[in-house]
Amino acid sequence: MTRRSGHSDRDRIAVVGGGPAWLSAALTAARLGLPCVLFEKGEIGGNIQCAEGIYDPAGVLTMDKAFIRTRIRHARLHVNGRSFTFDIGSRNRFFVIDRGEWQAELGRRARAAGVAVREGERADPFALQDDFRAVVDARGMYAFYSRWHEFDPPPGFGLQWTLEGDFSAWANTIDVKILEEQPGYFWIFPKGTRQANVGFGWLTRPAAPPWEILEGYLEANGIAGYRRVRKIGGFLVGTCPQPPFAGKVIRTGDAGGFASALHGGGIDAAWLTGRLAVETVARGEPAHFLRELNRKLGLMRCVEQRVMDKWLAEGPAALERAGRLLEENGPLLRASVRFITSGLLGAAVRRVFQGAMPREFYRLTDQI
Template identity: 30%
Template sequence: MDEFDVVVIGAGPAGAAAALAARRKGATVLLLDRDDFPRDKPCGDGIAAEALDVLKDLGVPDAAGGYPAVPRLRLVGPGGAAVARELPRAAHTVPRRVFDARLVAAAVAAGAELRRHAVRKIAETGGGVVVDGRFRGHVLIGADGATSIVRRAVGETVNPPGHLAFALRGYAPTANTDEQLIVTTRQQWPAYAWEFPIGDGTANVGYGEVLRGRALSRAYLERRLREMLPGAEPTGLRGHHLPLSTRRPAPVRGRVLLAGDALSLINPFTGEGIFYAVLSGALAGEAAARRDPAAYRIALRRRLGRHLRHSRLVALLSREPRVVDAAVRAADRDGRVFRRMVELGLGDGVFDLRTIGRILGETVRRHPATP
C-alpha cells in the first residue's frame, strides 16, 4: 500500500490548492482524480481577484495569464433595476479546462504526485485513512465536488431543496469584451442568467435557479437561457449542481477534511465558488500537513465565519425580489454600496450598517408603509 502524509481526492481548484499548501509545508501528497487533465468542468469560469490572491500566495502568480481583465459588472435586478460600475478589482474569465490544468500542473511541479483513479471507498484506520485498499494518508482531504464521494463516506448527506441550485452553461459569440453581465428574474426566483466575456470574441453564458424539489429539464433551462439572453446561441451546453453555503456539512470528521464544493462552499447570492475553493483548499492543505485536522475548522471560522453569516442573511433577505431591486438601486446611487455587494458576492466581504441602511431606505422609498 502506498503511503503519504496527505491524500487529496479531487484535483479541481480546491484539491490543487490543498496539494500546493501541503507541499509548501513539506508534506508528501497524493492527488487523485477520476479524469485526465485538461478536462472541461461546467462552471461560469469567473475568476475573482481574491481567488488569484490566494493562488499567488501558493506560488501560482499567473493562473489567469493570457486572459484579459474584465473591469466592469452590470447587474439587472428581478424588477428591472440596473447598475453598471467598475469592479473594485477586475475579474477574469478563464475556461476551467485551462484554469484547472494550470493549477494541477503547479501542484505537480511543487512535488505532489498525481494519479488518475476513481475513488470508491474510504476507511479511517488507527493510523490514517485508506482509499480503496491501495493508498493510505495520515490525513485525507475531500475536494471532489458537488457529488463528493468523500462527503457521503463520512455520513454527510447532499444539500436538500432550497439549498441546492442547478445551472446550464455554454459558450456563445459576443461583442462584449469588458463587462460581466448578471440578469436576475422574478420567474422561478431566485434565478439568474449570466454572460462573462473571455476576451476572444466568445463568452461563458448560462442560466441557473435554486432547486425547489422538482426536476428541471434541459429544454426548460435552454429556453430560460435564451429568453434572458436574447440573441445568445450557445454551444457546449452542460449542466452542474451548486451546493449552496446556506447548508454546510461539518468540515472535519476525524482525519477527513472537506473543501470547496464538497463542503457546500458556493455563494448563495452569486453562485461563485472558485474563491471559496482555493481558500478552503489552502487552509485544509496546511492543516493536513501539520497533522492537525482541528486547525482547519478554526482557520475556516476565523477567515470565513463572519462572511458566511452575512451571506446567509443576504440569501434570506433576497428571497424577496423587491429587496434585491432595492439593493441594485442603492448600488447604482452609491459606489460604496456597490463595492460592499461585490465583496460579499465574490470574496469574503461583509455588509456594514451603512450599506444595510441604504438598501432599507430604497425599499421604503419604493414601498412606503401604509397608515
C-alpha cells in the same frame, strides 16, 4: 509513487478530486514538505463544470495573466424591469478564466513539486482514512451527487452553454438577470469578445423545462444562433454548507458547500480551503481552518447569505433594493472589503475594522 525521505506511508496526505481545492492543497503540501497523493477520477483540467468567473476581493489566490480571458470591470443587474450597472473598478479582482488550462498547468506544477498524481482513479475519501494521515475531500459538487436527496432544502441546480459569436457588447461586463416567477437567475460571463458562458440557475425547479427557459433567454438577447461549444449542468452547493471535519476527512471547496449561497461562485473559497486544510494538518490545530476562513471570507459570506435570505423571503423586490444600494454605495463597499482583507493592516487593527465593517454592511442590508 513519489516518496519523500523521512516520511512513512501513514504521514501522507490524500486529496480526492482535481479541481482548485485539490491544486491548492497539493501545492501547499509540497511547499510544507508533506508527502501528498492525488486521486482524480478523470484528467486534471478536464470536465470543467463552472461559469469560470472568479470574484476574489480578499486576494486569496494569484492568477497568472495567461489564463485570464476577461478582466471584469462592470456588472449589470436586471430585476423587476429595472437595470443597474456597477463599476467594479480596475483594481478589483474579478476575472473570467480558462479554468481547464489553468488547472492543467497547476497539475504540472504539482507533479514537478513531487506530488503523486493518480489520474483515472476514482476514490472514496472516507475509505482512505486508515491509510493516510488526513484526507482532503476536494471532489467539488460531485460530493453531493449520491446524497443530494438528503438535504432540505435540496441544493439548487444550474445549466450552461458555452457559445461562440460576437460578445463585444459584453466586453469586460458580466450580465445577470433575475427570474421574476421564482428564485432563479440567468448569467452571461464573457471570455473575451468571441466566446461566453451563458447559463440559468434555480433554487426551486421551474415548471417549464430548464433548457427551454435558457433557450428563451438566448433568443431574447439575440445570441440563440451562436455556435454551441459545450453544455454542462450541476448543483449550486452554496445553499448546503457541510461541517468541514468528519474523522480524518477535511471537506474543502464545493465539497464542503463553501461557495456563495447568493451567486454560486466558489473558486476563491476552494483555493483558500484547500490551503487551510493542509495547513491545519501540519499545525495539528483544527481551529486554524475556520478561524482563517472566517477572517478572509466570513464578512462577504455573511452579507451574501443575508441578501439571499431576503430574496427568498420577499422575492425579486429585495434584489431590486440591493441593486439600488450597490449603485449608491458601491465604491465605499468595494474599498472597504479590499482594505480589511489586505495585508496592510496589523492583526489588532484588522480585528477592529472587521468588527466594525460587518455592522456597516448589515446596516445597509437592513435597507434591502
